[in-house]
Amino acid sequence: MPQDNSEPPKRPGRPTMREVALLAGVAPKTVSRVVNGVSTVDPALAARVRAAAERLGYRPNLTASSLRRGDGRTASVGMLVEDAANPYSSALIRTVENVARQRGVLLLIGSLDEDPARERALAHTLIDRRVDGLVIVPSGRDQSYLISEQNAGTALVFVDREPKLLDADAVVSDNRASAITAVDHLLAGGHRRIAYLGDLASISTAAQRYDGYTHALELAQLPVDEALVRQGLVTEQAAIDATREVLALPDPPTALFTSQNVVTIGCSRALRELGLQDRVAMVGFDDFPLADMLRPGISVIAQDVEGIGRIAAETLFRRLDGDQSPPATTVLPTRLITRGSGEIRRGEPSGD
Amino acid sequence: MPQDNSEPPKRPGRPTMREVALLAGVAPKTVSRVVNGVSTVDPALAARVRAAAERLGYRPNLTASSLRRGDGRTASVGMLVEDAANPYSSALIRTVENVARQRGVLLLIGSLDEDPARERALAHTLIDRRVDGLVIVPSGRDQSYLISEQNAGTALVFVDREPKLLDADAVVSDNRASAITAVDHLLAGGHRRIAYLGDLASISTAAQRYDGYTHALELAQLPVDEALVRQGLVTEQAAIDATREVLALPDPPTALFTSQNVVTIGCSRALRELGLQDRVAMVGFDDFPLADMLRPGISVIAQDVEGIGRIAAETLFRRLDGDQSPPATTVLPTRLITRGSGEIRRGEPSGD
DNA sequence: CGACTCTGAGACAACGTGGTCTCGACGTCA
DNA sequence: TGACGTCGAGACCACGTTGTCTCAGAGTCG
Numbered sequence: 001m002p003q004d005n006s007e008p009p010k011r012p013g014r015p016t017m018r019e020v021a022l023l024a025g026v027a028p029k030t031v032s033r034v035v036n037g038v039s040t041v042d043p044a045l046a047a048r049v050r051a052a053a054e055r056l057g058y059r060p061n062l063t064a065s066s067l068r069r070g071d072g073r074t075a076s077v078g079m080l081v082e083d084a085a086n087p088y089s090s091a092l093i094r095t096v097e098n099v100a101r102q103r104g105v106l107l108l109i110g111s112l113d114e115d116p117a118r119e120r121a122l123a124h125t126l127i128d129r130r131v132d133g134l135v136i137v138p139s140g141r142d143q144s145y146l147i148s149e150q151n152a153g154t155a156l157v158f159v160d161r162e163p164k165l166l167d168a169d170a171v172v173s174d175n176r177a178s179a180i181t182a183v184d185h186l187l188a189g190g191h192r193r194i195a196y197l198g199d200l201a202s203i204s205t206a207a208q209r210y211d212g213y214t215h216a217l218e219l220a221q222l223p224v225d226e227a228l229v230r231q232g233l234v235t236e237q238a239a240i241d242a243t244r245e246v247l248a249l250p251d252p253p254t255a256l257f258t259s260q261n262v263v264t265i266g267c268s269r270a271l272r273e274l275g276l277q278d279r280v281a282m283v284g285f286d287d288f289p290l291a292d293m294l295r296p297g298i299s300v301i302a303q304d305v306e307g308i309g310r311i312a313a314e315t316l317f318r319r320l321d322g323d324q325s326p327p328a329t330t331v332l333p334t335r336l337i338t339r340g341s342g343e344i345r346r347g348e349p350s351g352d
Numbered sequence: 353m354p355q356d357n358s359e360p361p362k363r364p365g366r367p368t369m370r371e372v373a374l375l376a377g378v379a380p381k382t383v384s385r386v387v388n389g390v391s392t393v394d395p396a397l398a399a400r401v402r403a404a405a406e407r408l409g410y411r412p413n414l415t416a417s418s419l420r421r422g423d424g425r426t427a428s429v430g431m432l433v434e435d436a437a438n439p440y441s442s443a444l445i446r447t448v449e450n451v452a453r454q455r456g457v458l459l460l461i462g463s464l465d466e467d468p469a470r471e472r473a474l475a476h477t478l479i480d481r482r483v484d485g486l487v488i489v490p491s492g493r494d495q496s497y498l499i500s501e502q503n504a505g506t507a508l509v510f511v512d513r514e515p516k517l518l519d520a521d522a523v524v525s526d527n528r529a530s531a532i533t534a535v536d537h538l539l540a541g542g543h544r545r546i547a548y549l550g551d552l553a554s555i556s557t558a559a560q561r562y563d564g565y566t567h568a569l570e571l572a573q574l575p576v577d578e579a580l581v582r583q584g585l586v587t588e589q590a591a592i593d594a595t596r597e598v599l600a601l602p603d604p605p606t607a608l609f610t611s612q613n614v615v616t617i618g619c620s621r622a623l624r625e626l627g628l629q630d631r632v633a634m635v636g637f638d639d640f641p642l643a644d645m646l647r648p649g650i651s652v653i654a655q656d657v658e659g660i661g662r663i664a665a666e667t668l669f670r671r672l673d674g675d676q677s678p679p680a681t682t683v684l685p686t687r688l689i690t691r692g693s694g695e696i697r698r699g700e701p702s703g704d
Numbered sequence: 705c706g707a708c709t710c711t712g713a714g715a716c717a718a719c720g721t722g723g724t725c726t727c728g729a730c731g732t733c734a
Numbered sequence: 735t736g737a738c739g740t741c742g743a744g745a746c747c748a749c750g751t752t753g754t755c756t757c758a759g760a761g762t763c764g
Binding site for chain 2: 013059061084130152
């Protein structure tokens with residue numbers, strides 16, 4: 001029977017089911033039933049329990065609950081991205097979050113900064129917290145360390161880059177084909193000397209984009225001039241420097257293909273500084289905010305980030321719901337968005 | 353003693369301490385000691401335990417651990433922001449993550465989309481997972497629902513906006529003074545009709561910025577013309593429409609003060625469409641990527657987002673380390689960044 | 705050499721919860 | 735009316751871990 005003294009609980013720490021049970025005059029198990037909405041509880045009893053819980057400020061302990069529960073699910077999912085602050089990663093996080101929220105699942109996030117050691121360390125920390133699944137944009141070249149986790153029932157979905165030495169679901173863009181599209185677009189503008197500016201060649205997507213670049217040139221029966229290829233550009237400043245250097249060559253490129261966000265922005269900055277933004281064509285990989293507001297607008301290969309995130313999340317939850325089909329890679333198409341910078345023809349300044 | 357059959361564990365689920373103990377021929381408690389690096393364990397025994405753990409692919413269960421541990425800490429912190437995808441929120445997340453990582457603490461994140469109901473719901477979900485602390489950019493006007501959690505020992509730090517009906521630490525920018533700085537800057541350019549374009553007046557920071565706007569005008573002995581004030585602009589499109597409307601007035605403003613990111617970008621877009629970007633001055637609140645690459649560059653009041661995030665995280669962990677001093681609000685200064693748009697003088701197009 | 709301390713490892717219980725089983729009360733029907 | 739089924743609530747224990755206590759064996763010292 002509920003007491004009627006109205007002081008708040010003075011004991012430090014949090015009230016437990018036992019205390020609620022004591023106050024309501026029932027067994028802890030009955031409190032458990034009420035909290036979990038089991039329908040066989042007498043409505044009057046349930047009301048008493050709820051009142052007691054309310055009075056004590058009781059909150060169920062999901063940690064204990066998931067420990068005891070049969071399936072051991074924690075209703076949380078880990079997400080490892082390159083850098084939570086960059087637009088691509090944060091858009092991905094938000095999209096996965098949207099899907100997860102509908103299931104009452106929370107996201108644990110971590111940034112890897114392209115560091116394979118951190119990938120392993122953070123993945124393990126997440127696993128030690130028994131997340132139900134992991135969404136990973138991998139930094140390393142070997143995910144075999146996750147095999148035992150996969151066997152133990154942790155759902156794994158890779159995003160942007162496929163897992164290595166591990167058979168798991170992945171959701172990626174068609175990097176090679178998209179790079180070919182970009183370079184073809186520049187070739188159609190009459191360009192014959194097209195530079196490639198990209199980040200670490202060790203990143204598989206970067207490698208695929210470079211592969212597309214060389215392939216497109218070969219198809220056009222053009223040589224790949226090593227002098228026009230600059231890789232390993234990690235910072236905006238590196239991209240700026242590289243752009244200056246290739247444009248200072250005796251026979252400079254008339255167009256640039258940039259393999260990634262940060263590089264694109266750096267190149268764009270360099271072109272502006274040199275006053276060449278209307279004379280040198282540029283197509284970048286990855287869209288970014290305000291790309292349309294620059295003059296000229298920056299033409300890009302846009303990935304379907306929301307689609308990628310949504311499908312990744314859906315794939316993950318399908319696995320958690322018991323889908324046993326063999327792991328598969330979903331390849332999403334990209335889109336060439338023409339805004340001006342990519343439509344500058346050889347020898348003709350943009351009319352913008 | 354370790355066995356030497358080398359098959360991987362076939363049992364479904366994850367190996368536990370007991371199984372490691374069994375394989376190593378020790379008591380579970382000894383495994384616990386080894387895992388936790390207790391130094392009193394015989395090195396040879398510890399090595400045997402580690403080998404057994406390795407062979408089984410054992411990973412400690414932090415869920416169970418934190419349940420049993422005296423302090424009940426989970427080494428995780430919840431973070432509720434407006435929208436994980438927006439640059440301000442994602443920068444904040446990343447900064448807090450950096451501090452948290454040094455302590456091996458993980459971040460659980462949630463987006464509120466300015467929905468007070470979601471704030472409460474997500475805060476409770478995080479509490480049910482027994483996060484050690486919460487970093488919140490609040491959406492609602494009442495955080496008293498957190499009082500019991502605060503009493504129960506959950507550390508709380510509010511960011512960007514102070515808590516209401518709750519006494520807790522906060523880290524904010526000086527919104528009112530910064531708005532005055534912005535408006536003064538426009539007044540110094542000779543402007544007398546300055547529009548205010550802002551988002552929901554119900555958001556405390558927006559209200560403070562508006563307050564600064566009116567105050568600056570009053571100090572200059574100028575009237576606040578209601579026709580030049582547009583609030584509740586939540587989307588970029590709303591900002592575009594509002595900009596068009598105020599500029600279509602019989603006596604249009606010659607300068608705009610925009611209270612927030614999305615609004616600033618919308619206004620900037622509208623000015624461009626109208627061809628007025630070099631004639632109408634603009635200062636925005638909150639910096640954003642590429643603001644310097646537009647023509648003219650967008651002058652802004654920049655918050656010290658990294659400072660805010662870092663101090664918020666440090667304050668949180670100081671509380672978790674036992675700091676009992678009364679809750680305090682840390683106010684961080686902002687910085688006016690002049691890039692062109694705010695330096696357009698009345699009646700003179702920018703020379704940019 | 706016996707009583708002492710000290711050290712390292714194990715036995716035991718408990719953290720907060722939910723699965724399982726039990727049991728009393730009640731209703732039903734022959 | 736008595737045997738049986740049903741149903742709601744509690745007793746009991748286990749989930750994986752660690753705090754506490756115990757204890758065997760080694761070391762120490764008068």
